[in-house]
Amino acid sequence: MRGASRESFARAEQALAGTSPAEELGGELFSIARLLDGSGALRRALTDPARPGEAKASLAQQLFGGKISAAALEILTAAVTGRWVSGRDLGDALDQLSVEAEVAYADSRRKLDEVEDELFRLDRVVAAERALAEKLGDRSIPVERRQALLHGLLQGKADATTVRLAERAVDGRGRNFAGSMRAYQVAAAARRNASIATIRVATDLTEMERSRLAEALGRQYGRDIQLNVIVDPGVVGGVRVDIGDEVIDGTIAAKLDEAQRRIAG
DSSP states (O other): OOOHHHHHHHHHHEEEEEEEEOTHHHHHHHHHHHHTOOOOHHHHHHHOOOOOOHHHHHHHHHHHHHSOOOOEEEEEHHTSOOOOOSSSHHHHHHHHHHHHHHHHHHHTTOOOOOOHHHHHHHHHHHHHHHHHHHHHHHHHSSSSHHHHHHHHHHHHHHHHHHHHHHHHHHHOOOHHHHHHHHHHHHHHHHHHHHEEEEEEEOOOOOOOHHHHHHHHHHHHSSEEEEEEEOOOGGGGEEEEEEEEEEEEOOOOHHHHHHHHHHHHO
């Protein structure tokens, strides 16, 4: 988001922070985002820069009052009183806020670490199972059927927040399943003021190795680091660390690739 949209999102995020975590809140905000996706007229009415913020807030209250929780209405009202560079930015903001609401609810139940781990593991399972990934991404299959497939896989094996987020990742709002799942993991890490480091190694790390690596990265970056470890024989040896757009590649495979480039070059 840019400029005014970023500022409006920040105000809506403050409104979310002022509410008590609730199980239904994330789903409500996501449903409004989907409703905005399907109605250009509603998007324009709620984001028209020529209309006073109070008028847009009044419209939101008329349309949604009594149909969503007081907390969801408070967040929506805070959002529509702001200015948005694009009408679609409002839907994107509510989508992001819906994820933050889910994460906050998990945190309130002391389930945040569990949810974060389950999201990572599901992401890896889907990435490894090509047939499953293709089904989940097949837009010719109704979204309800694809969500039911995931629900069947996770029911009784994962926290309810994980299940809801996984089902939402199938919907996507323009992102693929993997992209949505990674965004959810980032949101969970942000709740703990941590960053996610994706670690690729040839053989799994021991708990002591994980702890030492997390501490070393934490000192380097000045914040807590959550490790997502992927065992990948292709690294040959050493460790590859991805944190955001930054890559630290100390693997033998990378060194061999560099040597080959030098020979060829």
